Amino acid sequence: MTKDEQTGATLLPRVSTRRKFTLWTLPVTLLLTLLAWEAFTRWSGLPAFMVPSPRAVWSRFLLALDDGSLLRHTVVTLLEVLGGLSLGLTVAICLGYGLAKSRTIERLLAPYIVASQSVPVVAIAPLLVIWFGTGSLSKLLISALIVFFPVLVNTVVGLRSVPVDLRDLMRSLRATRWQIFAKLEVPAAMPVLFGGLKIGATLSVIGAVVGEFVAADEGLGYLINVGRGLYDTALVFVVVFDLVGMALALYGVVAGLERWLLAYREVTSRS
Amino acid sequence: MSESAPILTAYDLSMVYPNGDGGIQALAGVSFTVSRQEFVCFVGPSGCGKTTLLRLLAGLIAPTYGEVVFEGKRLAQPRRRIGFVFQQANLMPWRTVLSNIVLPLELQQVPAREAEDRANNLINLVGLNGFETSYPCDLSGGMAQRVAIARALIHEPNLLLLDEPFGSLDALTRERMGAELMRVWEARTVTVVMVTHSISEAVLLADRVFVLSARPAHVCLDLPIPLPRPRSLEMTHTGAFGKLASQVRLAIEQG
Numbered sequence: 001m002t003k004d005e006q007t008g009a010t011l012l013p014r015v016s017t018r019r020k021f022t023l024w025t026l027p028v029t030l031l032l033t034l035l036a037w038e039a040f041t042r043w044s045g046l047p048a049f050m051v052p053s054p055r056a057v058w059s060r061f062l063l064a065l066d067d068g069s070l071l072r073h074t075v076v077t078l079l080e081v082l083g084g085l086s087l088g089l090t091v092a093i094c095l096g097y098g099l100a101k102s103r104t105i106e107r108l109l110a111p112y113i114v115a116s117q118s119v120p121v122v123a124i125a126p127l128l129v130i131w132f133g134t135g136s137l138s139k140l141l142i143s144a145l146i147v148f149f150p151v152l153v154n155t156v157v158g159l160r161s162v163p164v165d166l167r168d169l170m171r172s173l174r175a176t177r178w179q180i181f182a183k184l185e186v187p188a189a190m191p192v193l194f195g196g197l198k199i200g201a202t203l204s205v206i207g208a209v210v211g212e213f214v215a216a217d218e219g220l221g222y223l224i225n226v227g228r229g230l231y232d233t234a235l236v237f238v239v240v241f242d243l244v245g246m247a248l249a250l251y252g253v254v255a256g257l258e259r260w261l262l263a264y265r266e267v268t269s270r271s
Numbered sequence: 272m273s274e275s276a277p278i279l280t281a282y283d284l285s286m287v288y289p290n291g292d293g294g295i296q297a298l299a300g301v302s303f304t305v306s307r308q309e310f311v312c313f314v315g316p317s318g319c320g321k322t323t324l325l326r327l328l329a330g331l332i333a334p335t336y337g338e339v340v341f342e343g344k345r346l347a348q349p350r351r352r353i354g355f356v357f358q359q360a361n362l363m364p365w366r367t368v369l370s371n372i373v374l375p376l377e378l379q380q381v382p383a384r385e386a387e388d389r390a391n392n393l394i395n396l397v398g399l400n401g402f403e404t405s406y407p408c409d410l411s412g413g414m415a416q417r418v419a420i421a422r423a424l425i426h427e428p429n430l431l432l433l434d435e436p437f438g439s440l441d442a443l444t445r446e447r448m449g450a451e452l453m454r455v456w457e458a459r460t461v462t463v464v465m466v467t468h469s470i471s472e473a474v475l476l477a478d479r480v481f482v483l484s485a486r487p488a489h490v491c492l493d494l495p496i497p498l499p500r501p502r503s504l505e506m507t508h509t510g511a512f513g514k515l516a517s518q519v520r521l522a523i524e525q526g
Contacts, residue, residue, distance in 0.1 A: 165361045172329055172349040173426075175378050183378070187365045264365045264406045 052234040057241075060234035069223070074242055077220040080136050080208040081246070084143020088200060092148045093193075096155025113152065121146050121207060125214045134215040143207030147200040154196025158189030191265070194258040201250040205243055220246075276343075278430055278462050279305040279328065283337035285487075286323050297323045299487035300337070307429075310456055310463045312473035315483030316523060321466040322358075324488070325434045328464060329355050341430065351379070354423035354461075356433040360415035362407040368418050369394070369403040375426040386425075393421040396455060413444040420452065424459065431456075433465040437472070445469075446504060449476055453502065470519050471507055474498075480515075482522040492522035 034054050041053040048056060064070035098105045125142050132138040162185055170180045212221025220239050227235035284301040287294040297320035305311050315321055326332045328339055330349040339346040341353065354375075362371045369390055370377075376386035394400060397417040407415055416436055423431055436452075437445040449472055456463050467473050473480045474496055482492035496515055498506060506512050 163361070165357050165359065166363065168326075168331055169355070169357070169361055170378075172331060172353070172355045173375050173378050174349055174351050179378055183374075184363070187363070190365075262365070265408065 049231040049233050052237060056234045057237045060232070061238045061241075064235065064238055070238065070242065073218055073220050073223045073239075074246070076136065076218045077139075077205075077208050077212065077243075078246060080139040080211070080219065081143055081204045081250070083136075083140040084145075084207055085147055085201060085204040085250075087140065088144035088147030088204065089151055089197070091144070092151035092196075092200075093155050096152045097159065099152070100156045100159035113149070117149050122210055125210050129211065129214045134217065136219075138214075139208045139211035139216070139219065142211040143204045146203045146207035146210075150199040150203065151193075151196040154192050155189065158192030158196075159185055161192060162188040191262055194254065194262070198251060198254050198258075201254045202247045205247045205250065209243065276307065277304045278307045278309075278342060279464065280340045281328070281337070282340070284324070284327060284334045284339065285336040286320065286327065286332075287335045296487040298327075298334070298489070300489050301483070302337075303481055303490055303493065305462060305464060308460055308462055310453075310476060310478045311465070311481065312477035312479075313464070313466045313481045313483055314468060314470055314473045314519060314523065315488060316485050316526065317468055319483050319486050320488040321468075321483060322434055324483070325355075325432050325464070325466050329353055329432050331355075351375075351426060352429045354426070354428035354431045356416075356419050356423045356431070356436045358435045358438055360407070360410075360412070360419040362415055362418055362422075364407050367404050367406055368399060368410070371407070371418055372421045372425055374422060379426065389425055390421070393425055396458060397421045397451065411444075412440050413448055416440065416448060417451070420455065424455070424461070427459075428461065430462045430464065433463065435466055435468065438468070445472070450504065452476065457501065470516050470523075471512075474512060474516050474519060475502055475504070475507060480519055482519055484526040491526060492519065494518060494522075 038054050041048075041051050044051070052060070061070070095109070099109065100106075121142060124145075125138075128141050128145075129138045132141060166184055166188065167180070170184050175183070208219070209221040209224075212219040213225065216222040220243055224236050224239045227233065227239065281301055281303050284298050285296070286298040287296050301324060313321055313324065323332070327334050328341075328346075330339070330341075330346045330353070333347070341350060363374070366374070369387065372390040372393060373383075373386040376389065377383075391403075394403060397420055399414065399417055399421070402410070402414065407418070410418065420433075420436070423433075433452075437448050440448060452463075452465075453476055465473075465476070477496055480492070480494045480496060481490050482494070483489070484491045494515065498511060498515070
């Protein structure tokens with residue numbers, strides 16, 4: 001996770017000129033990177049099992065696509081990721097609501113929640129595999145675990161940021177608890193929640209792969225392990241790009257959802 | 272004005288905010304009566320507890336001593352027949368103008384069609400035609416406050432409370448909004464209690480001006496404004512207006 005992702009909301013291209021700018025910069029920088037990479041493999045003298053050339057990676061990609069292995073493992077990991085993301089989100093939002101609403105719950109749970117975050121996921125991943133087996137369930141749980149914290153924090157912050165005056169307004173209109181939740185708290189917390197969701201979406205991929213590294217017989221993490229074992233470095237590269245694509249796609253879906261749901265924030269005209 | 276039954280009575284309202292040493296006393300024995308369809312303004316030095324008073328009248332907070340009686344019943348919690356306009360427009364940024372205005376009806380589960388019809392009437396009344404689908408971030412301060420007034424009126428409250436509603440607007444917009452509020456009040460059968468720190472605004476708009484003393488606040492002047500209606504901005508230059516305004520100013524200074 002980079003600094004940029006944490007402040008993702010402000011990084012969205014808002015101005016049309018900027019969108020035009022990224023439209024032509026992306027292919028150009030991509031092409032330059034590929035050229036530099038190709039040049040490096042050609043003149044560095046490193047063997048292909050250490051740094052394969054872009055063309056070698058491309059043909060390995062086509063091969064993995066052809067024999068169906070890439071798609072199969074991608075689907076496995078993607079399902080783990082989506083499951084982990086949904087589970088982590090659900091638990092984090094429910095608990096976050098409780099924490100934001102009740103000082104007692106906060107006092108009871110907050111120390112443990114914070115302490116749990118100092119344990120690296122890599123360290124507890126083996127435990128989860130022991131408890132829940134080498135199948136997809138343990139990966140889903142690891143993914144959920146890693147998604148949990150940023151979403152929790154953002155849920156609490158989001159709910160606490162609901163303006164007091166709007167709460168008073170709802171109270172003066174005799175809104176029910178449910179109406180306050182649905183018509184005030186949820187929409188008011190949404191912008192902050194989306195910040196956590198974007199971080200969570202990218203982290204969820206890491207969680208699943210970490211789990212697959214520990215013990216698995218399918219999934220993209222497993223495929224990387226296979227490639228490493230066979231010195232099939234081109235395959236490792238293929239899987240890495242596959243994972244990047246997956247994380248970007250998830251991020252894109254969340255960012256798109258955000259732009260659609262929070263369109264009201266964009267000023268359409270200003271006299 | 273009329274000596275009809277009071278809509279709102281405050282008996283000896285006191286408010287103490289707890290803090291380390293004994294608490295901060297915001298109000299000390301505020302008593303007054305407001306008649307139906309009266310337009311009443313409260314003025315007083317800043318920080319004297321005007322906002323506290325209004326929140327008490329809205330039932331948002333409970334007084335330490337004393338009680339508020341609204342339509343013959345003791346006020347213990349917010350009532351739907353009381354509308355509230357805040358210092359800031361306090362709109363929901365994710366709702367359009369129209370859907371901000373219908374919010375009170377939506378909460379009462381009034382059918383959407385009926386709610387929109389009523390909202391459109393109010394949009395006409397406050398002059399926001401063409402902005403129904405705009406979001407608050409596209410509105411100027413004056414427009415946003417008009418939306419807030421329309422929202423406070425849509426469920427046809429008998430009492431409208433306004434907490435320095437034009438305080439954040441520039442002087443010109445402020446005058447225009449005052450005139451519009453008068454028009455709205457004349458068009459609807461509603462009682463208005465407004466807090467302001469502008470003496471001329473209070474004298475121009477109100478049937479009666481209450482002056483609050485410095486903290487802890489009590490009512491130190493209850494001044495009927497016998498100026499004829501409809502009133503216009505030109506009246507502010509008449510001698511009668513000046514006399515009333517200086518009476519109010521004197522009361523504030525002597526607090």
